[in-house]
Amino acid sequence: MSEAPQPTLAIEARGLTKRFRRGTTEKLAVDGVDLRVEAGRIFGLIGPNGAGKSTLVSMIATLMRPTAGEAWVMGHNVVREARQARMSLSLNASAGERGFYWRLNGYQNLEFFAALQGLNAGATRDRVLTALERVGLNRDVKLRFGEFSSGMKRRLNVARALLVDRPIYLFDEPTTGIDPHSAMVIRNILRQLKGAGKTVVLVTHNMEEATELCDEVGMLYAGRLIRQDTPEVLRRHVPSSEIEVELRSLADSEVVTERLRSLSVVESVVPYGEGRLRVRTPSPEDDVRGLLLWAATGEQPVAGISVVRPELTDAFVRLVEEATGERPAPIAVSERGSPVAARIAHP
Amino acid sequence: MSTAVSFPPRQSARSWLRGLAFQARIFVKRGFIHNSSYRLNFSLSIVNILIGLVSYYFLSKIARADKLGEFGQNPAGFIIVGTTFTTFVSVALASYAGSIRSEMFLGTIEHWLLSASSLTRLVTLSTVWEFLWPMITTVITFTVLVAVLGVHFNVDWWTTVVFFLLTVVTMSGFGLISAGIIMVSKIGDPLSAAWGAVNSLLIGSLFPITVLPGWMQAISHALPNFHALNGIRAGLLQHASLASEAHELLVVLAFCVAVVPLGILCFRAGFERARAQGTLAQF
Numbered sequence: 001m002s003e004a005p006q007p008t009l010a011i012e013a014r015g016l017t018k019r020f021r022r023g024t025t026e027k028l029a030v031d032g033v034d035l036r037v038e039a040g041r042i043f044g045l046i047g048p049n050g051a052g053k054s055t056l057v058s059m060i061a062t063l064m065r066p067t068a069g070e071a072w073v074m075g076h077n078v079v080r081e082a083r084q085a086r087m088s089l090s091l092n093a094s095a096g097e098r099g100f101y102w103r104l105n106g107y108q109n110l111e112f113f114a115a116l117q118g119l120n121a122g123a124t125r126d127r128v129l130t131a132l133e134r135v136g137l138n139r140d141v142k143l144r145f146g147e148f149s150s151g152m153k154r155r156l157n158v159a160r161a162l163l164v165d166r167p168i169y170l171f172d173e174p175t176t177g178i179d180p181h182s183a184m185v186i187r188n189i190l191r192q193l194k195g196a197g198k199t200v201v202l203v204t205h206n207m208e209e210a211t212e213l214c215d216e217v218g219m220l221y222a223g224r225l226i227r228q229d230t231p232e233v234l235r236r237h238v239p240s241s242e243i244e245v246e247l248r249s250l251a252d253s254e255v256v257t258e259r260l261r262s263l264s265v266v267e268s269v270v271p272y273g274e275g276r277l278r279v280r281t282p283s284p285e286d287d288v289r290g291l292l293l294w295a296a297t298g299e300q301p302v303a304g305i306s307v308v309r310p311e312l313t314d315a316f317v318r319l320v321e322e323a324t325g326e327r328p329a330p331i332a333v334s335e336r337g338s339p340v341a342a343r344i345a346h347p
Numbered sequence: 348m349s350t351a352v353s354f355p356p357r358q359s360a361r362s363w364l365r366g367l368a369f370q371a372r373i374f375v376k377r378g379f380i381h382n383s384s385y386r387l388n389f390s391l392s393i394v395n396i397l398i399g400l401v402s403y404y405f406l407s408k409i410a411r412a413d414k415l416g417e418f419g420q421n422p423a424g425f426i427i428v429g430t431t432f433t434t435f436v437s438v439a440l441a442s443y444a445g446s447i448r449s450e451m452f453l454g455t456i457e458h459w460l461l462s463a464s465s466l467t468r469l470v471t472l473s474t475v476w477e478f479l480w481p482m483i484t485t486v487i488t489f490t491v492l493v494a495v496l497g498v499h500f501n502v503d504w505w506t507t508v509v510f511f512l513l514t515v516v517t518m519s520g521f522g523l524i525s526a527g528i529i530m531v532s533k534i535g536d537p538l539s540a541a542w543g544a545v546n547s548l549l550i551g552s553l554f555p556i557t558v559l560p561g562w563m564q565a566i567s568h569a570l571p572n573f574h575a576l577n578g579i580r581a582g583l584l585q586h587a588s589l590a591s592e593a594h595e596l597l598v599v600l601a602f603c604v605a606v607v608p609l610g611i612l613c614f615r616a617g618f619e620r621a622r623a624q625g626t627l628a629q630f
Binding site: 018058061087101 | 365377381384385453460463623625628
């Protein structure tokens with residue numbers, strides 16, 4: 001018998017392993033994962049396709065029995081106390097075009113799934129209407145699921161997860177391949193759930209989304225949990241290599257480029273989008289102060305200067321390389337470097 | 348942080364029944380919306396059932412009364428009861444596995460599994476619509492046969508209802524075994540296919556088993572459906588009491604007691620196997 005789970009954790013896994021066997025072939029989908037998800041936080045699970053994210057979530061959700069290891073959901077063992085574990089969470093499975101009844105409309109679909117949760121007729125109606133309103137589908141309730149757009153289908157999927165009040169919500173790629181508005185609606189719901197004290201596990205390919213939403217991120221690669229930490233700490237594993245200079249006017253590009261090139265610390269200057277320059281220096285974290293001083297005292301036509309922070313995807317590549325010796329392809333969406341330094345105060 | 352999860356308090360029998368009725372209503376609503384949305388198919392299925400049963404009526408006109416034994420005076424009733432019985436047996440056998448297969452295909456099975464209700468309960472409820480629809484068509488058909496075509500029934504309701512329910516429950520046990528197989532195999536259910544063949548040949552649905560060779564008759568006597576059909580025929584056509592059909596009743600009851608728990612066990616075993624293999628949501 002293993003040690004009891006830690007009471008402060010919403011989800012805990014120790015050595016969780018899933019091995020699939022088909023005839024003589026065998027695939028290790030999840031390889032001895034140790035996971036700790038604090039209650040009341042948004043935890044991101046990132047990794048490329050086939051990394052084992054969905055398999056890990058399925059085991060946590062009791063839909064799949066682990067080959068080895070143990071996991072607890074709100075202190076309930078996912079094998080020995082599967083029902084209690086199951087009743088502690090709500091799963092927004094990666095459904096895509098599946099997972100609903102195509103001939104039923106949005107309301108009827110949710111009404112059906114609410115009834116499965118043992119709600120009575122009155123509670124079912126209230127919960128369904130509230131969930132539809134939260135995802136912004138209350139005016140489309142009479143459309144059949146088959147007539148929904150991809151974004152609406154995803155939002156309905158999220159609405160289904162909201163039908164029940166549980167301490168943990170698992171979202172498996174809820175915003176993949178949908179329009180920005182639907183993605184924004186879903187992200188806001190994740191924030192609201194966190195605000196209400198719920199624990200959210202977000203499986204995503206979207207590094208920008210993970211950086212923006214998650215308090216902590218677990219990086220999964222080839223079934224192994226490579227590292228688990230806050231996005232900030234993970235990003236610090238990759239040193240900054242550039243400084244971004246924001247120009248006051250497009251017309252200033254040439255003159256500022258020339259003046260920057262004249263500085264001894266500057267190795268190169270390249271244009272980077274409209275009204276921005278990327279400056280490479282030996283040590284951007286240290287050199288940014290000198291440039292700020294240069295811009296402020298020399299009355300340069302510059303609006304802002306910042307160190308370009310590496311993206312989460314860079315950290316992912318670096319950490320996987322360190323852990324496995326393999327260099328993975330950078331995954332999915334990345335954001336432009338986020339400025340972190342000051343804007344230049346001009347008189 | 349509290350690790351306690353609040354479970355609903357233990358329900359009274361009344362609220363449990365109310366919850367069950369609500370879920371059954373929702374399943375029927377889903378079945379009706381789904382089926383009626385395919386309007387042409389829906390209309391054709393009504394026409395087909397009526398045409399089928401009326402055809403059997405005319406077929407019964409050429410049936411030889413001397414071969415039908417105790418039902419010789421009512422060949423139409425004999426054949427119509429037999430075919431209707433076969434319909435319900437087929438539904439009971441196929442609807443459980445069909446439901447599982449359909450939910451796997453649609454990708455909804457994992458939401459069933461994560462619900463507050465047990466999978467066995469939900470799969471059973473999903474068959475309510477499957478039974479309800481043939482029940483409605485049967486009532487319409489029998490009404491037409493009696494009122495328009497003059498087919499005679501001499502019904503003992505108790506006997507009919509008891510044998511009907513026992514048959515449905517017993518066959519549902521076999522249906523659950525099929526569903527357990529489907530959970531793992533995904534497609535291809537040998538049990539339903541075998542039962543279908545046995546039903547049409549050996550239980551006497553279209554002809555009395557006395558026309559079969561002796562060894563086949565022996566097999567017939569070992570089948571629960573043969574005894575159940577005898578009981579229902581006696582109840583519907585001869586106003587037979589339950590007491591007079593006690594032998595048939597005991598045989599069907601014995602099968603029921605043995606098969607239903609076995610069905611639940613097989614279904615759970617199939618579920619656990621698919622969960623271990625990680626193929627629950629696959630099709």
